[in-house]
Amino acid sequence: MKNFALIGAAGYIAPRHMKAIKDTGNNLLAAYDNFDSVGILDSHFPDADFFVEFERFDRHVDKLKRNGQKIDFVSICSPNYLHDSHIRFGLRVGADVICEKPLVLNPWNIDALKEVEKEHGKRVYNILQLRLHPSIIALKKKIEEGPKDKIYDIDLAYITSRGHWYYTSWKGDVSKSGGIATNIGVHFYDMLTWVFGGVKKNVVHIHTHDRAAGYFELEKARVRWFLSINADTLPESVKAKGGRTYRSLTMEGEEIEFSDGFTDLHTKSYEHILTGMGFGLEESRKSIEIVHDIRYYKPVGPQGEYHPFVKMGLSTPPVILID
Structure with a gap:
């Protein structure tokens, strides 16, 4: 079983990610969104910790890591212009990243993220359904x-x-x-x-x-x-x-x-993605x-x-x- 964190839990597409995490037999430990209309979590992961401030979410993920409860994947469903930053966060905390489309807004963002992948030895996957x-x-x-x-x-x-x-x-x-x-x-x-x-x-x-x-x-x-x-x-x-x-x-x-x-x-x-064939x-x-x-x-x-x-x-x- 893999542990997941989710960024962007209140949006239109997030429930599909929650369902995918559950359907593949994995667990959502923590979720973040500026908005608190996330009752959908009860249908999938009622025990997941939820945060409306990114700083507290960041601190919680770090605490989990230090206590031996590693986040394996960070799933990203945030607004398009924030994807690049949130992908970098996921890589920095030692997780692989699954990001909604569009991955980023500009081609040169891909070049920079490839460097961050190398630095942390982790992968970024895009949902190209x-x-x-x-x-x-x-x-x-x-x-x-x-x-x-x-x-x-x-x-x-x-x-x-x-x-x-x-x-x-x-x-x-x-x-x-x-x-x-x-x-x-x-x-x-x-x-x-x-x-x-x-x-x-x-x-x-x-x-x-x-x-x-x-x-x-x-x-x-x-x-x-x-x-x-x-x-x-x-x-x-x-x-x-x-x-x-x-x-x-x-x-x-x-x-x-x-x-x-x-x-x-x-x-x-x-x-x-979980079988090693992601895009x-x-x-x-x-x-x-x-x-x-x-x-x-x-x-x-x-x-x-x-x-x-x-x-x-x-x-x-x-x-x-x-x-």
């Missing part, structure tokens, strides 16, 4: 066994509706989240480059507060992509059913179904380079090869009320 999705594994196998010189035409659309709260939170701050493409797109970019190879060309068509779209030329694919958090961009068929999320991945016009099977991917990721720092590089470039490239608008959803009317950023 789509690499473990059965449909994506089957797709990769199909491409590897297909014609070596074929270039595939891919369309990707992912719409996950968010309310006005999003813009008040850290997720609405580009300096903290990295923007739409980083926050909700990074694991799709990882999946695409894992299956179809590295980026030869990267064009950004739109990149606003609520959507992003662009075009990649990969080694084995031409990809038109569209991401959005605005419910107005949902297809009418989804709106009619009251849906709030839309995922579509087509290859040569044929739909690749991967909407299902997400529930247990974090547990699969933990199993993968490390270098395997995150391509997707981090992509989101960094998207963040700084100037959008060219609807020209060239662009996703059909690009021509939807743009929206005005919501006004954040300050009483």
